[in-house]
Amino acid sequence: MLAMNFRGVRQIRLDRNKPEPEIKHPYDAIVRVTRSLICGSDLHLYHGRVPDTRVGMTFGHEFTGVVEAVGSGVQKLKVGDHVLVPFNVACGTCPHCKQELYGNCNESNPEATAVGGFFGYAHTGGGYDGGQAEYVRVPYADVSPTKIPDGMDLENAVLLTDVVPTGYQAAEQGGIQKGDTVVVFGAGPVGLMAARFAWFFGATRVIVIDHVDYRLEFARKFAYAEAYNFREMKDPVLFLKKATDYFGADVCIDAVGCDGTGSALQTITGKGLLLQAGDATALHWAINSVKKGGIVSIIGVYGPPWNLVPVGSLMNKGITLRANQASVKRLLPKLIDHIMSGRINPKEIITHRLPLEEVSDAYRMFSGKMDHIVKPLLIPPRANAA
């Protein structure tokens, strides 16, 4: 089958002869991919920021597909079902899954202490091949894969596998109250979604900070946010203090993670010398520009286990820090309702649609922020087969 193939940092090729996946366990399903997205966090892998990303891996944790085969133990799915497959690989029965912490499953990634399993996300994510391919093996098929509701656009369905729930959870973790000012660092797909959802929780002011002008423009249109370029300000923290009568924002959301820019110290130690888990500039700004007693929500991905963060400010300001991988399955019923009732049309963020065969170009474009790209979608050649 055709599959994206990781060959090393910034080297992605199309593999034309990857063996098709097979049922390995009674709870597995095999899914023929119909749509697959490239995620900003795939770029963390592409840029070499996530440990144990092995040559030969197929990325892709955001995909929809048609069930082609099921193991003998699968009860809820049958061949021919159209499903969206959440990025979390979750067993559904461990203590964390029982608490609906599907991003922290204890069984699907037993060798990791921090995260559960993810599709297509290095061996630190459990080593599961992902959906930038024609077929995927989906473990625990009765747990997370969800039948796509009748009438839902496939592009909205595929965004429900990560970007929509992740953006929503970023806002939810912020504990946004009516009347709050919310600052979102990062105008990538998740930041855009978080900014849009901040209004749903009652924010009365939403500010987005980034350095890519076309994405700031997107934030104004899609998320109805005030959007500012940090390269045009001397000090983003001071700018935000001034913008909030020197109180600071009620809630700050870090939707950047380890690929940040804007601080020479962070970039040199994080991305140059690899002395920390990438560049934590956005997290610094979030901690320093939230109000005393405010909440910082981290949804951006940081790879290895530690970073230089201003813990003194965190403590002295009485900040609550909340973070997690999105628990997609927990959020799906609510988010499906938001989409079906037309309150949000997430597919507006998909800017590029490419055949799977052009996957390496898609990564290059996305990484280089070329052609005003926000979110690229891959369509495998057999996507529409009967």
Ligand SMILES: [Zn+2]
């Ligand atoms: Zn993603």
Ligand SMILES: [Zn+2]
């Ligand atoms: Zn579990």
